[in-house]
Amino acid sequence: MATHNYKVFSCFNRKFTVTEPEPPPDVQKAFSEFSQGASSMSADHLLRFLAEHQGEVDCTVSDSEQILQQSRKEDGETGFDLHYFFHFLQDSDLNVPLKSQVHHDMNAPISHYFIYTGHNSYLTGNQLSSDCSDVPIIKALQRGVRVIELDLWPNSDKDDIDVVHGRTLTTPVSLLQCLKSIKEYAFVKSQYPLVITLEDHLTPDLQAKVAKMASQVFGELLYYPQTDSLTEFPSPESLKGRILISTKPPKEFLESSEKESADEVSSLRENANEQRTDNESAPEYKRLITIHAGKPKGEIQDELKAAGKVRRLSLSEQALEKASESYGADIVRFTHNNILRVYPKGTRLTSSNYKPHIGWTYGAQMVAFNMQGHGKSLWYMQGMFRSNGGCGYVKKPDFLIQKGPHDEVFDPKIALPVKQTLKVKVYLGKGWSLDFSPSDFDSYSPPDFYVKICIVGVPADMVKKKTSVISNNWFPVWNEEFDFPLTVPELALLRIEVREEDKHQKDDFGGQTCLPVSELKSGFRSVPLYDEKGDKYKSVKLLMRFQFR
Structure with a gap:
């Protein structure tokens, strides 16, 4: 636990405690389910979680063991308690939102x-x-x-x-x-x-x-x-x-x-x-x-x-x-x-x-x-x-690439039926207190963050939504979910942007990313954010969940 002091009118200080959030209820529920009620999650438990909840059907016991080793290399323990499970879910190296390898057919013209x-x-x-x-x-x-x-x-x-x-x-x-x-x-x-x-x-x-x-x-x-x-x-x-x-x-x-x-x-x-x-x-x-x-x-x-x-x-x-x-x-x-x-x-x-x-x-x-x-x-x-x-x-x-049975081709102007619905849940964010100074957003108090979530694609799929504003918190917790019906998910991008509310000026920028919907991995994911130039922040990330139906 840490504190940040903010000087107001050069005469008195406002002190704010910086406390990292507890695992969201959805995370606690998943841990309890896949650890079968135990206080620790084994490699077999983790493998089942990766396959059934995260959609990582190609993972092996060796993969889950390696994740446990990397996550607990400091203390040498072999299992996940709830704390380490939550920490693993927020690791943007181990729990990435996108497929990291080349997987498209590369033999076409x-x-x-x-x-x-x-x-x-x-x-x-x-x-x-x-x-x-x-x-x-x-x-x-x-x-x-x-x-x-x-x-x-x-x-x-x-x-x-x-x-x-x-x-x-x-x-x-x-x-x-x-x-x-x-x-x-x-x-x-x-x-x-x-x-x-x-x-x-x-x-x-x-x-x-x-x-x-x-x-x-x-x-x-x-x-x-x-x-x-x-x-x-x-x-x-x-x-x-x-x-x-x-x-x-x-x-x-x-x-x-x-x-x-x-x-x-x-x-x-x-x-x-x-x-x-x-x-x-x-x-x-x-x-x-x-x-x-x-x-x-x-x-x-x-x-x-x-x-x-x-x-x-x-x-x-x-x-x-x-x-x-x-x-x-x-x-x-x-x-x-x-x-x-x-x-x-x-x-x-x-x-x-x-x-x-x-x-x-x-x-x-x-x-x-x-x-x-x-x-x-x-x-x-x-x-x-x-x-x-x-x-x-x-x-x-x-x-x-292909013509239809009557020699027709794709027309982006024609509204098509919904093909897939993307469900996005924003749990929490962290890292701003490490990558920014205490007064970068507000001189007198911690930041007031909210998240903008948009779909960019064919005209019928374009939509903008946003979370509520969490006031005076370096570790905002939202726990808000949104549905995005998509007619052409293959061309859709999920744009995520964090802003800091400023009631007197333009809202401050707090990070962004853009993710191809067709490449999203389902389940809980750690989503790293980037600055306005597209360079990745060292620490700023969101914990989110993606589901398709």
Whole structure:
């Protein structure tokens, strides 16, 4: 037991006792049931609890024994009393809310997966004046991002390549430095393939230089496609430990350049005409391209229906929303075999993000985000890719891959019947007294916490709920339960946010997490919370229960 003192008006102190809560009645009941009324829970008792209450049907006696050993390694005892059982349930290393291993089928074409995708991965801040660096690339790779975007431009002397956000005040970083950092960190978080998308504004001689540079830096890590006319993409499993390039083929260089400023295009045309820009231009560069990319050149419906080799199509968030109004079914059909990349609209100058479900509900594999941005949209992205062991590839639901018996495809705008109900109970929270100072939330008293619980997914499933406010307590106990009927649980995310009530200003932030509903483990779970940037707190967590019916 500890106390916190708060000074009020500089003349007297308010003293508050900090006391950790007792096990909730549900926990006490479960302990009594599975220990068969005994005062201690054996390995066999714990195994039965894990299988029947927690749904851990694959656990063995060896697993339960190991849990007992890890939980009681200090005193060497072999069983759980109620205290240690409660402590185990709050351990976010031993009692995790999500499956921690890769468990999706990884042998399908990569077009059958949502892929953790970055936008302008080299920017450290805003889109207009921030520095370009390999540091945000490294951070993204450490988080498990599997698609890195680089914008390539000629340097001031036109003899080398810079990575920079063109026609802005951003300062460049060298391509070579970026490639070296990518090689070093590409597979620190995930062994599944890394895709580098190139937005190149280069002449053929510099494209050839890029090809040589990439080949030398990546060596055998670089994947060379066997043909430039793929009818199906390879699988993540077959590409483990490999780096893929996705960009426009060289012959499309001048076509895409027509959207650039007149002066620059004139200069680039002169250089390109001297070095030829037909299909034989920069053959070394063309040979690197596994995922051929492009933006719509004509009517979007024509691009979506075009048959032939598989490819990647890029649309802005606005273009996708507009196209989905009239051609939603065509978009979904396109993403059965091809890759759709969605990127932020150009007015997001502060590196903010959009709602990723705009893309996911239509099967878009690469929903590109500004990873240096912050806010709820990025929390959704981080939550989705906690799926499948955090490997950066999440298998799309079957309804986004397959056609129905009458050639129909999934339509996110159609309200479907409830498929599953998620029951969420919030018991208690702890850790703020360790990760925050006594006055971080309130200068004169302990914090007043409450929990916001939301479902993010298809429109029919979106709902917000919250607990009551627990006043003046570092260890709040709520014991409140909520039901969430879900029509498309496969695309639903459970967003959890703790706030501290402030009656005079905006409520303070106390932690958040976002969890994919389809990956949730049932039973009592310790749910660690993250700060606004997505970094995990050392101690802050909630004890919750998840049930499905």
